[in-house]
Amino acid sequence: MKYICSACGKEVETSTRKAKCDCGGLWKLNYKAPMFDLASVDTKTWSIFRYRSFMPLEDDAWKDISLGEGLTPVVPFDEDLYLKMDYFMPTLSFKDRGAAVLVAHCKSIGVTSVVQDSSGNAGNSVAAYCAKAGIECEIFVPEGTSPKKIDMIKSHGASVTVVEGSRDHCAEVCRAKVDTEGKYYANHVYNPYFYEGTKTYIYEIYEQLGRIPANIFIPLGNGTLFIGVVKALEELLESGIISSMPNIVGIQSENCNPFVKALERGEKLPAKVEVKPTMAEGIAIGVPMRGEEILQYVYKYNIKLIMAPEDKILEARSILAKKGVYCEHTTAANYAAYVKYCELYGKTPDSIIPMCGAGLKSDH
């Protein structure tokens, strides 16, 4: 299996420890999944790894890594909208889809020690899977990260390094450690295996509903779910499972919208934006590393973008809770954005949004 550099096109074995190409470009997998077919789904396996025929796994390492992630239910919310309950997960967020595959890859290629920078769900998830895999893990978090989040990461045996300064600086310090100490960068944005895990979001919807809804709303910060979703839909399209792409809608924060701005201007790269505080902190990514790749998808598939109105996020969270679903603030933003979309474009039946993170995760 090979990586191909998204910038210079150079190919290297996926067993490389390098986080990116020497030219600075991020890796993409040079992998084409076989034609999708429900008959190839291993229905005896009750996790995302039932779809392993469509993932570039090297061996059976996943068997020792899986914590039973995925197979989250699709629940009707009202006559127009489905919720995919993606916080019914080992670490209570959808990130487990990606982390499980990423860490299985680490195990397969013999990685024994990883680093990751994240103050949120991705760090928590990578720490948990590294614990299961017996891989040493160090998580870099920016100052101000809540002690409870740090405790939870530490509970998994990971070490936590608090870095003064911004979230971006925290990432730089972590990446420096990758360069200077040869640590493996188990990062949800850099590592292409992560997206092989988030593909299963779409596989599951197809297996569960027997079809793909007309409107797929996906949060869009770094694009960890977004990229997996588009890849999986491309696979279903190529396999003849769907005859055209559904209407994909990317959800950004009103207070951090580099893709919205780029699309408005018809630009190929995410716009430089001022990042203002937002309750949708999980998608508040000012400089998305795979921005160019994401915008290519946006233009290719005529993907719409919508902003979650900041002043409607708390209300959205309350509406969801009053129908039994207690979710993170960033997750509530998905619903706020869907409602906004309906206001702008009219009633939008046959839509689905992900419930990405459990409410307790943003309560401390």
Next chain:
Amino acid sequence: MKYICSACGKEVETSTRKAKCDCGGLWKLNYKAPMFDLASVDTKTWSIFRYRSFMPLEDDAWKDISLGEGLTPVVPFDEDLYLKMDYFMPTLSFKDRGAAVLVAHCKSIGVTSVVQDSSGNAGNSVAAYCAKAGIECEIFVPEGTSPKKIDMIKSHGASVTVVEGSRDHCAEVCRAKVDTEGKYYANHVYNPYFYEGTKTYIYEIYEQLGRIPANIFIPLGNGTLFIGVVKALEELLESGIISSMPNIVGIQSENCNPFVKALERGEKLPAKVEVKPTMAEGIAIGVPMRGEEILQYVYKYNIKLIMAPEDKILEARSILAKKGVYCEHTTAANYAAYVKYCELYGKTPDSIIPMCGAGLKSDH
């Protein structure tokens, strides 16, 4: 469908609003499930309601109530032990199995307003399902309940009444409201429909593994999971799916052990015990209302009881977290008790314990 009084044998329609028989006895369902058969499982339904052929549901109310509860994975922990990841649930605890069925029943018989006493997962779960069902809900909690727990219950639109005094007094105040105001008592111990939901714990294990493990460890406080598990195993036995009962082990707290004491003395009723503080607060029930029924099962099926060593609960929680599973303290007690059982009786392969509640639930 009829209830039968467990004390005097009187029968009443299950549409009754009475929480118990006039004689004081608790209701049992006069219901015998059809022979269990995987062919009768509706595999298109991705929730516990795929097993509705084996539940006494009146109608299709469940369709509007389900939040996608159940179908939690079974994950190998080591060569001897499986974990059933029962916190991958709408409200992050196994209680959703029971609450979903109980509230579906409420909806079916036209209940519009319920009360429940619980400072923990059951109250949270009933509040969430009532929200989904559009049923008014009031939860009584004892003083000292954390503000965050109260906020979470309120988020579902339920009202919360804080009662001064003990947990038992809180229940009395709630039950008085049932008697004086005719409110429906949506209680996980009193209401027999709750156990029809917890039966699915076993159905799922059977569907997922294709067999029932040799040793089934189940927490035993009020017995909400325990009773459902034994009922389901009885059904599998009668259906010829299993040829004998597995080794069932009930888990009590060292600091609150009315069943352990009763069994030691060969008594039919739970022993009067002093309830000392324990980290396994979820099973610290001094006076289990269905104690006699539970002890009948214990004697009938030669069920063993084991106490979770108090001083090993934190260590157990840490061991689980260091393999990726971050659970409640009460849940960690299950593992501590399993380890203790192995110390007492030797290596116990082919065992399964439930991971009942997510770690964040006991962190505040």
